[in-house]
Amino acid sequence: MHPQLIPSSPGHDAVQRQRExxxxxxxxxxxxxxVIVNAVxxxxxxxxxPFTDIPAVPLLGHLTLxxxxxxxxCVLFVAxxxxxxxxxTRPCGPSAVEG
Structure with a gap:
């Protein structure tokens, strides 16, 4: 039966609100x-x-800090x-919430 055609009970509505x-x-x-992991x-x-010489510290050859x-x-942002x-994008059905 289509979900919209199933009569809802008060208990069903409370469970649905809890899941939501x-x-x-x-x-x-x-x-x-x-946001925190990327903003810090x-x-x-x-x-x-911008206010220090820290970025210019050489690490390996032409690689700087x-x-x-x-x-x-960039790697952190992509990850x-x-x-x-x-x-x-995980499934969010009732079985996913309960289990």
């Missing part, structure tokens, strides 16, 4: 982690690097974007 709240909390948590390194590089930091920041997309 669980999904809402999980989504907020995932978004918060994504960006803030550090934005606040520290600023270049390595930028590459690591967290992949993680966020994986978490956001």
């Amino acid at each position: 709240e669980i999904l809402r909390v999980a989504t907020r948590r995932t978004q918060r982690v994504f 390194p960006l803030a550090v590089s934005t606040l520290v690097f 600023g270049l390595v930091w930028g590459i690591l920041q 967290t974007t992949w993680w966020h997309e994986t978490r956001s």
Whole structure:
């Protein structure tokens, strides 16, 4: 039977609201982690690097600390974007929430 045609009971509505709240909390948590993990390194590089000689510190040949930091920041962004997309596109049916 189509879900819209099934008569809903008061208990069913409460369970549905609880599931929606669980999904809402999980989504907020995932978004918060994504922003924090990407914002902290960006803030550090934005606040520290322009005013110091730290980015010019040579590490290996022509590789400098600023270049390595930028590459690591890009890798971190790609990895967290992949993680966020994986978490956001998980099945969210009743069996996924309960189990």
